[in-house]
């Protein structure tokens with residue numbers, strides 16, 4: 001448990017350092033927080049991308065507390081509000097009534113879909129589950145080979161087809177294989193870019209329809225993979241994918257490389273889509289189940 005917390009904390013170090021540094025600077029300069037300091041505090045919180053609303057709520061609480069006492073503990077107020085905001089959503093992976101549980105990972109190019117597929121496979125294998133992978137990015141050069149390499153490393157078979165072939169057909173075959181092999185999980189890696197954005201959304205919707213022909217309650221999870229360092233852009237991507245296919249959860253990647261880790265709070269609040277996992281590095285064990293308390297503690301410890 002300590003190891004897990006340490007990983008989350010290391011992953012969030014950039015966001016944490018910047019945020020805590022700013023808060024300390026503001027508080028040290030003017031312990032009796034005046035209007036100007038509160039404005040600065042709000043700006044620092046917004047810069048971490050937690051979202052304007054949450055930033056304003058924190059500042060409001062700090063304002064109230066500082067009317068009553070000196071030396072208000074800004075950090076613990078912020079930690080409490082963020083933890084409360086995040087804790088309202090279940091983070092566990094939804095499971096099928098009967099295996100296989102089918103999980104589709106989608107998102108724009110380069111956000112970390114393929115890597116997250118591998119990391120998730122690794123985690124499930126470590127829990128003793130059988131996992132089959134489907135290489136449904138038939139568009140990007142070398143995408144199939146990339147997943148096959150991860151398949152070898154994690155000990156999972158990969159169902160694949162030809163480049164430029166119909167990815168929904170591959171998904172259908174993979175589901176068929178997962179059912180006949182009695183696999184616990186089928187993880188489907190998808191393309192992040194087609195000729196147009198509309199093509200991509202249509203393709204994702206078709207993939208879901210085709211899966212449902214074989215298994216009516218599939219996919220059990222449709223996880224949108226977002227790169228945390230794209231900040232508020234991620235929110236727009238989430239809106240678009242959600243409208244097209246109904247996203248059931250988020251994987252927020254590359255938190256280790258950004259000071260904008262607060263984006264997790266903003267997305268969670270605005271779209272009501274639970275964050276299920278966070279990516280905090282490039283290695284296969286750098287995917288963490290999202291834990292609201294650990295996350296806010298790491299941000300403000």
Ligand SMILES: Nc1nc2c(ncn2[C@@H]2O[C@H](COP(=O)(O)OP(=O)(O)O)[C@@H](O)[C@H]2O)c(=O)[nH]1
Pocket residue numbers: 107108109110111112113114115116192225253254255256257278279280281282286
């Ligand atoms: N630092 C860091 N890099 C990541 C993370 N997740 C993915 N990456 C890197 O991002 C790049 C793109 O990942 P990939 O899975 O190929 O993205 P895809 O196009 O969405 O399939 C690769 O170099 C990954 O190693 C993460 O959580 N942290």
Ligand SMILES: [Mg+2]
Pocket residue numbers: 113114115137143190
């Ligand atoms: Mg990929």
